[in-house]
Amino acid sequence: MGAAKDSLRAFWLQAVRTARLIIGVPDYDTYVQHMRLKHPGRPVMSYPEFFDERMRARYRGGGGRCC
Template identity: 90%
Template sequence: MGAVRDSLAGFWLQAVRTARLIIGVPDYDTYVQHMRSKHPGQPVMSYPEFFDERMRARYKSGGGRCC
């Protein structure tokens, strides 16, 4: 039964990551892994900081238009 649960948990994590990428929210765990391996001397943003920065980068159109 544990193998089925582990398999479902792995599937769920991958589904969540895929959904986040589809809607444009990058994966925080991937960011942390990248920062630790490629930029070890730099601070790592917290999840709220990371999320806010990604949303600003995505929606920084400079204007308030909706269409």
């Protein structure tokens, strides 16, 4: 029963991530991982800071990628 539950949970988490990407909600965990790997000396925004910045970038019509 544990393996089936773990598989269902993994599927659900991936479905949620996919749905968020489709509707344009940014993924904070991916951002944190990117910052730690690509920009280790730079500070990482808190979730509220990240969300506000992503919404501003989305609705001002500019790009939002650093790399």
